[in-house]
Amino acid sequence: MEQRQLGRTGLRVSRIGLGTLTWGRDVDEHAAAEMLKAFWEAGGTLVDTADVYGDGEAEYLLGRLMENLVPRRELIISTKAGSVPDPDRRFDCSRGHLLSALDASLARLGTDYVDVWHVHAYDPYTPLEETLQALDVAIGSGRVRYAGVSNFCGWQLAKAATWQLAAPGARTRLASTQMEYSLLQRGVEREVLPAAIDLGIGMLPSSPLGRGVLTGKYRNGTPPDSRGASEHLAPFVEPYLDETAGRIVDAVTTAADGLAVTPLQVALAWVRDRPGVTAPIVGARTAQQLTAALSVEALSLPEEICRALDDVSAPVHRYPDHDWSTL
Numbered sequence: 001m002e003q004r005q006l007g008r009t010g011l012r013v014s015r016i017g018l019g020t021l022t023w024g025r026d027v028d029e030h031a032a033a034e035m036l037k038a039f040w041e042a043g044g045t046l047v048d049t050a051d052v053y054g055d056g057e058a059e060y061l062l063g064r065l066m067e068n069l070v071p072r073r074e075l076i077i078s079t080k081a082g083s084v085p086d087p088d089r090r091f092d093c094s095r096g097h098l099l100s101a102l103d104a105s106l107a108r109l110g111t112d113y114v115d116v117w118h119v120h121a122y123d124p125y126t127p128l129e130e131t132l133q134a135l136d137v138a139i140g141s142g143r144v145r146y147a148g149v150s151n152f153c154g155w156q157l158a159k160a161a162t163w164q165l166a167a168p169g170a171r172t173r174l175a176s177t178q179m180e181y182s183l184l185q186r187g188v189e190r191e192v193l194p195a196a197i198d199l200g201i202g203m204l205p206s207s208p209l210g211r212g213v214l215t216g217k218y219r220n221g222t223p224p225d226s227r228g229a230s231e232h233l234a235p236f237v238e239p240y241l242d243e244t245a246g247r248i249v250d251a252v253t254t255a256a257d258g259l260a261v262t263p264l265q266v267a268l269a270w271v272r273d274r275p276g277v278t279a280p281i282v283g284a285r286t287a288q289q290l291t292a293a294l295s296v297e298a299l300s301l302p303e304e305i306c307r308a309l310d311d312v313s314a315p316v317h318r319y320p321d322h323d324w325s326t327l
Contacts, residue, residue, distance in 0.1 A: 001043030001297055004278050007175045008200025011115070011146055013076050015272060016294065017046035017204060019283035024057025026230070027285055032061050033069055034287035040070045042294045048178070048204070048281045050080035050120060051105050063110035072111055078204075079105050080150055080178075082120035082131075093123035098134040102143060117144040118178055121151040128156075132163055132171070139172045148176035148201070154191025161199040176202045176278065182271055183248050183313045184210035184240050190317055193276050202278035205271050209282070209293075213240040214267035216253050251312040255305050265296045270309055273300065 003012040018039045023032050036047070049058045059079060066072045081101035082093045092098075098119070106112060117138060119131055138144040149160055157177055164171045177196055179188045182205065196203050209215055217223055218241060226237075249263070256263045271280050284290035301309075 001045075001294075003045070005202070006116070006146065006278050007196075007202035008173070009146060009175045009202075011076070011175065013046040013279055014044045015279050016044060016268075016296070017048050017078070017279045017281040018044055018290070019206065019281040020047065020049040020058040020062060021053050021283045022058075022285060023049070024054030024061050026233075029061055029064070031286060033065055035284060035290045036062075036065050036070055038287050038290055039294070040074065042297070044294070045074065046076045046078060046204075046279055046281075048078045048206075050083070050118075051101050051108075052080075052083045052085075052120075056104070056108055059105055059108035063108055067110055076115045077109065077111070078116035078118065078148075078176075078178075079109070079114050080118040080120040081105065082123060089125065091121045091123040092126070093119055093121075093131040093134075094126045095130050095134040095137070098131065099137060102138055106143060113143050113145060116146045116148055116176060118148045118150045118176070119152075122149075122153070122156045128160060129163060132160060135164075136171050146175040147172055148174050148178065148204075150178040152177060152192070154195050157192055157201070158195045158199065161195070161201060165199075174199070174201050176204050178204040178206055178281070180207045181205035181274075181277070181280075182208050182210040183214060183252065183267055183309060184245050186313060186315045189315065190321060193274075197276040203274075203276045204278055205280040207283070208271045208280035209264060209267055210240050210245070210249075211237050213237065213245055214249060214252055214263060216249055216256075216263040219246075219249060219253070248309075248313045251309060255301075255309065259299075259301075259305070261299060262292065264292055265299050266301065266305070266309075268293060268296045269299045269301050270306065272296065273306075 001014045004015045006013050081098050082091050084092045135147040161174045164173050181188050252263045252266050256266045282293045
């Protein structure tokens with residue numbers, strides 16, 4: 001698998017990442033082992049997790065697999081901290097919470113460092129500089145090699161990155177940002193992606209297959225073994241089952257038929273090769289699904305297909321993104 005630089009850093013990662021959102025909950029140890037082995041054997045290195053995935057079970061499971069299946073040194077482990085199970089405060093990015101969460105993640109993972117550590121979301125109740133100081137402390141201690149953020153909007157990302165760049169040598173530049181990005185969700189193109197490109201921050205798209213909808217599996221209803229049929233994941237899928245999404249899925253399917261590939265391959269190749277993208281994070285539930293996603297390595301979409309998909313899925317961006325004098 002091709003390797004790419006993560007933002008403006010020296011770290012190289014596989015251009016497809018393995019997501020673990022459902023590990024320890026919908027994915028058991030046997031299925032996780034099959035996926036990690038297939039991913040590693042295909043040349044994959046970037047494995048993404050978080051301290052809240054499966055209430056910590058995803059990290060714990062990944063740690064066991066690194067001990068018994070795939071050498072730790074051959075993987076780039078990315079994890080996140082900041083989400084909390086508090087209905088009144090969904091995110092706690094205070095220095096104390098983040099550093100405690102990092103220690104707990106390291107214990108579950110069975111390692112003394114993580115390669116990339118992300119702040120899971122912006123916390124309006126904590127000064128941003130306090131949150132960013134936690135990243136610098138973690139890196140200075142050797143527990144973290146590179147740092148990033150997740151689910152920051154454009155101004156939040158730009159502010160955080162600029163704060164870090166304001167004291168070179170004393171503060172570590174942000175390496176990455178993880179955001180949902182697919183043909184069904186192109187909102188990051190408004191401000192986040194331009195900021196990331198300008199500041200040298202690598203984009204790691206989550207849900208690159210539109211929460212599974214872009215595979216075409218929902219065109220004729222909801223399959224009984226799909227996330228859309230799952231009680232706790234159905235609300236996650238439902239927003240992408242509307243008429244607009246249906247038109248985009250039809251276009252992806254038409255493109256796939258013309259190229260003699262699958263809709264999954266078309267959708268994943270499109271986001272993988274967008275400007276500023278380092279590596280989409282694929283959250284498969286089975287080794288078979290993952291193998292299908294990894295088969296995209298040999299596919300590059302023709303320019304005319306990309307233009308057609310761009311047109312059918314184009315978000316509405318007017319003032320102030322476009323030249324005001326043309327409006």
